Amino acid sequence: MSSRWEDFEIDCTEYLNKKFGEYARFKLEGGSDSTVPDIKVTTKFGNIFYIDAKNSPAQCGQFVLLPDISSSTFIYSHQNTTRINNYAKQIMGHMNTQFDEFKEAGTAGKDIIMC
Known part of the structure; x- marks a missing residue:
């Protein structure tokens, strides 16, 4: 039995193939691995790119912070796939x-409300 987000990604891929299939081929790839994009797009001209499909509520643009108890601060994990940027620094602050x-x-996360 698939989950709601899996059904959503399948539906998105099917929709894109039906709606834009004459221009490109859409292939579901990501699955539960959030480090891999959800849908691979191959245009009829051979261009390849990826898109994500996110059902609400969903996490996107996520990164991992590790708590440093001794300093009461968070450390940007070296296992993140992207470099730290100003937005991540603001969230960490x-x-x-x-x-x-x-x-x-x-891993369940916690809502962050920044004003």
Whole structure:
């Protein structure tokens, strides 16, 4: 039995093939691995690119932070697939000011409300 997000990705891929199949071929690839894009697009001219399909609510643009208990700050994981950027730094700064609230968020995550 597939989950709701899997059904959504399948539906998106089928829709794209029906709607734009004369221009490109769309192939579902990502699955549950969030480091791999969801849909591979191959145009009739041979161009290849990828798109993601996200059902609400969904996580996207995610990265991993590791809590450093001794300094009460978060460290940007070296296993992230992208380099740290200004947006990640802003999020880390916000989380550092509320370290105790976020230090045990785990893989379930925790909502971040930044004003």
